[in-house]
Amino acid sequence: MKRYLLATIMMCAGAVSSCSEKNTTAPDLGFHQIDPRTVEVFIPFDDFVDDVQVFGGFGSAADLGYGVVALDFGGLSARTLLLLSDFPSDDGGEVSLVGGRVVLVFDTVRGTLDTPVGVEVFDVSEDWHTATVTWEVAVDTAGDRRFWTQPGGGSTTSLGVGSFDPFGFRRQDALAALVDSVSIPIDSAAVAAWENPTGGARGLLVAAADPGAFLRLVNMKLVLSTVGASSPDVVSEVQVPVQGVSYITDPAPAAPVGWLRVGGAPSWRSVITMSIPLSVDGTADLCGTVGCQVDLTEVDLNLAELVLTTRETESAFQPEDVTRMDFRRVLNMELLPKSPLGATLVPFVKSVPPELFSTQTGTLVGVSLTDFVAGILSDDAETGTVALALLSAVEPHMNGFASFEGGGGAGAPVLRLLFTIANGVGLP
Amino acid sequence: MRYSRSLWVIALILPSSLAGQSVLGSSGLGMRLEPLDATQRALGGVGVTTRTATVIPGNPVVSLDILAPTITFTAQPHWGEYTVGADKGNFRGTRFPVLAFAYPLGTAGVFTLTSGSQFDQNWSVESRDSVDVGGGSLGVTDRFLSDGSIVAIQAGMARRLSPTLALGATVGVYRGGLSRGFSRTFDAEQADTLSLSSPIDRFQATGEWTHSGPLASLNVSWEPSTSLQVGATVGWGGTIKVNPREGTEVVDREVSVPLEFKVSTIVVLSSALALNAGVASSNWTDLGDPSVDQVAGGSVLSYGAGVEWDAMNLWAGGLPLRFGFRRSKLPFLFLGREVKERAISAGFSVVMAQALDIPLAALDLAIEVGNRESGDFKESFGRVTVTTRVGGR
Secondary structure: HHHHHHHHHHHHHHHOOOOOOOOOOOOOOOOOOOOOOEEEEEEOOHHEEEEHHHHHEEEEEEHHEEEEEEEEEEEEEEEEEEEEEEEOOOOOEEEEEEEEEEEEEEEEEEEOOOOEEEEEEEOOOOOOOOOOOOOEEEEOOEEEEOOOOOOOOOOEEEEEEEEEOOOOOOOOOOOOOOEEEEEEEOOOHHHHHOOOOEEEEEEHHHHHHOOOEEEEEEEEEEEEEEEEEOOEEEEEEEOOOOEEEEEEEOEEEEOOOOOEEEEEEOEEEEEEEEEEOOOOOOOOOHHHHOOOOOEEHEEEEEEEEEEEEEEOOOOOHHOOOOOOEEEEEEEOOOHHHOOOEEEEOOOOEEEEEEHOOOOOOOOOOEEHHHHHHHHHHOOOOOEEEEEEEEEOOOOOOOOOOOEEEOOOOOOEEEEEEEEEOOOOOOOO | OOHHHHHHHHHHOOOOOOOOOHHOOOOOOOEEEOOOOHHHHHHOOOOOOOOOOOOOOOEEEOOOOOOOOOOEEEEEEEEEEEEEOOOOEEEEEEEEEEEEEEEEOOOOEEEEEEEEEEEEEOEEEEEEEEEEEEEEEEEEEEEEEEEHHHHHEEEEEEOOOOOEEEEEEEEEEEEEEEEEEEEEOOOOOOOHHHHHHHOOOOEEEEEEEEEEEEEEEEEEEEEEEEEEEEEEEEEEEEEEEEEOOOOOOOOEEEEOOOOOOOEEEEEEEEEEEEEEEEEEEEEEEEOHHHHHHOEEOEEEEEEEEEEEEEEEEEEEEEEEEEEEEEEEEEOOOEOOOOEEEEEEEEEEEEEEEEEEOEEEEEEEEEEEEEEEEOOOOEEEEEEEEEEEEEEEE
């Protein structure tokens, strides 16, 4: 009995496990009465936007971890400041600095790469604060605001010049590797002038020497040559660590008036205060010729999307890379621009190519807010008025920024809603 | 105790609902599924008379010849294809129409506990369309999925009043669930602007219901001679209550299931040859709900016949071969048209173990091919029914 029962159970289990169900899937013969109707509605700027504010100053160029050097590149000049730490001391006269070199490593993908670019390294004699330094201001911390004695890095002394030419070798040999660095020697007199018996911090400034150039400085090191008193024939090299990197630009971008800005370094955010409508005019498909209002709290929202129109960014601040945009709720309007922000509202970060802000302006860019808007519509505690911050997913991400049309003209932001209305699912 | 444990083990491996039936069951309570085992399927029977001692839901009389506690389990893989106009499609699946247990009460009585299928609503429809989005056309796929079934759980007893007459009765409950859902999904392809790259959430609407209600049956079997057996069953379906689950729009319903009369006979023509014929009738009108009445099929008659030839032996016992046919009308209309089903069948039994000429373990198998049609909708199907009977102490 037992073995047959076991055999039965095994057979049943086998029968079940080998079942692969495939439903009868017939074409819709019209015997369910759902009658779904999907409707698209565009809500114009004036009907849902209460206010737009653009704030800058989030983060610092120092957060990028790289520098920028430019000279009159679309009107932009930029210089990179490097703060060096643990400068070697003379160790009581036992060690002498006899020379050195500055090694600059540039990005070989972005920037002015087709022609040699002259770069110059300067000694910076004034103090600055890496996180707050600008072209005009050296330090801008709480209770301490100091300007450069001369805009653009103060009083500086040239230490040497070099030329960055990534295709320098390849012009002679097609198979040669690209060059990604420049080594600029520093003579012994300049190094000797640096010599600091106590050690400490010093700074260097890197600038472009050729107009129209733009380079991204991805790495830099200062290598000093030293000689010990006990063995004057032996020259050793000591690398000086870099404590901080930042860059300063001229001009600084002016605050936008009438349009939206996202990104940059320091970064910009655009805050849109909007009132999500609770009802919209129905379409002829829904209402016939008499017209009607559609209660959005009763419909199934398939898509809520803020549709922005790209505009040309100032040439000095054209984004060099894809702008990854995020949308977050402003949690306390009264604390703007320092209000904390909520969690991201977009299902994935929106990537916008840089050409949409130069050669392809006027392109529509949609930012999906479906879940957020659906949540507002379904939550009785919500008033429908919310402030949303449009910002770069990483702040800062690059020197350039994205620009979008504001209200009051063609290309103003619109709210696109896509919803479906259907009869309820009943019994057959 | 051992049997209850075995039943529990088998119940564990059963799917939660029957599955994979025809779209023809999209109206009313769904497609009628008769809880018949492989011997009845092979003979075109209606589940009233049988030469093989087995357990059939709703009729404990057929279990009177069981001399040892017996479990039967029936699995039923099926497949088919439909055509409607130029459209064609296919389906397949497996259902488990019978799970039953019989316990002999002496030599003249039996107690049965059965679970048998009654109705199935597992089907779906799908269509393609487009909507205007962003000045362009965006494809959508609409899909309506119905997943549900109703089973009858019955306890029954039968007793032989005399060597020629036996009576039986069952009482039980309907239990079932129904989930119906519609979804519209939007194509992911991108139109001419970046703005359509945002994902479009699908639209979805669902409803869930439960079924419950009582049912009972009376059964009689009369054997005036060793070559003739006549049986009859009256099944009372009571009222099936269809109640929405929490969260579903309040649409409920009560459907009165009509009385069903079944009559069947077995004529033994020789020691090796027997003829089985049966008919079932019910009147599916005035079902208590206007929307169901609209699709009620009216007078429903099913009949079938078959022969059993038992002249060979295999393994531990005989090897009866069976052939039959069946004609049925389904209780509910499809798009306002009657639904008819016809099938021919063949099958056999293999006795794996027996004692005193009483099978203790056997495997019954039936193969049916047939078709269903309703107006322009035509469906051909194949169905294999496998029943395992295991008895003993």
